[in-house]
Amino acid sequence: MKSFPSLYFANLFLIIGTGLLTTYLALYLGKNGISTFWIGLMTSCYYMGLLLGSKLGYHLIKSVGHIRTFAASTAAVLACVAAHGVSDNIYLWLALRLFVGLGMMCNYMVLESWLNEQAAPESRGRVFSFYMITSYLGMILGQFALAEFPELGYAPLFLVCMALAIGIIPISITRRIHPKPLKPIQVSLFDYFKKVPQSLTAVHFAGIINGSFYGLAPTFAKSSGFNSSEIAIFMSATIFAGLIAQWPMGILSDKIRRSVLIRTNAVAIGVVSLALFLLPITQTLAFALTFMFGLFAFTLYPLSSALANSRVEDEERVGVSSALLVVFGAGAALGSTANAQVMTYFGHQALYASIALLTVIMYLLLTYINSKQKVEQPESSDYVVGTSDVTNSPLAATMDPRIEETTAHEQMLVVDEIDDEYEENNAVFDTDDPQGDLFKDFQTQNETAELKD
Known part of the structure; x- marks a missing residue:
């Protein structure tokens, strides 16, 4: 348990750095007249890097161990961040975002290995919740850090480098924590889609919506006339809403069917998005509406995860957890580029028009799928705090309290034989x-x- 604060501390600073970097790049490119399409494409490259990074992380950890993997990955991310200050070439920046995604996924895998190794069976749920909370707080603090640099020079890049460098310290100096080697995870999306089609469909739309928000909402806010401080509040209010909504939504999900709640969330997101599209944007109204957006958009993933876990056997939950993360990440990568193109053609407010349309399609698809399925049997343990962005790896399943610890370890870690x-x-x-x-x-x-x- 003594190692928990340092691991949470490392995760907090890594997320502060990457959260700040994502918003900074969107605003910097917009300030320099770069098309919204390229801004969205850069965000998509980051998510693609995260998706591909799990395989790279597995091979690195197997080859050189956890500590060296973390040190090398963080050093690579630092180099990529610093390279943004060397050249403004957009093609280089696309490649850099891909590499940052690769490196960060490797880091998430190492951190989650450490947390799993140190968590006692009875405290896994608490460990998982605090891990998610540090991710949310890191996102919020990263936005507020950017507010101190309204001129959008290179100073925020230095701050990102500092946050990442601080994040590497707790892991690099440890001596006694030895996570077990990893097993490669084989995820058959087609098989899981037959078992949990509602969950995977909802998670895919959640990825599109949330990825579009993180990648393009700063551009929307800037085009609406907000300054750097106001953009920070706009982003932070949404993320904070997602954090505080986790527990009330968990209570509701124990009383109301998750399939109903997911469709209700879709309707609520659609209404709020339509208001952001149609109404004249004032500062107060924008903050209130984006707060409401966060309440419903950032609880889609945990609701979908809870629904999926209520429909599969214990031994399938590790695979389902990985499938949900892959589908969410794929949606985030797709959504950023697609909605950026929409904004390019129809203006910045078209972002929320597109999201409103997506929620209509999502609602209709989920209603149709639900009519073909049996009613789920929810259990109070099915809902846990969920991510609003891809800030964890498939290894987070080893800390998920819904999954038996022995099952998670057997499927994801080399328990008995260490080469x-x-x-x-x-x-x-x-x-x-x-x-x-x-x-x-x-x-x-x-x-x-x-x-x-």
């Missing part, structure tokens, strides 16, 4: 001497020299 190469790679961290073998060799040389004297 010799892995032990060898990590042996330096097993020593009781906190100074390590290198320092001991140096100390031995000094003692020999003293004897000669």
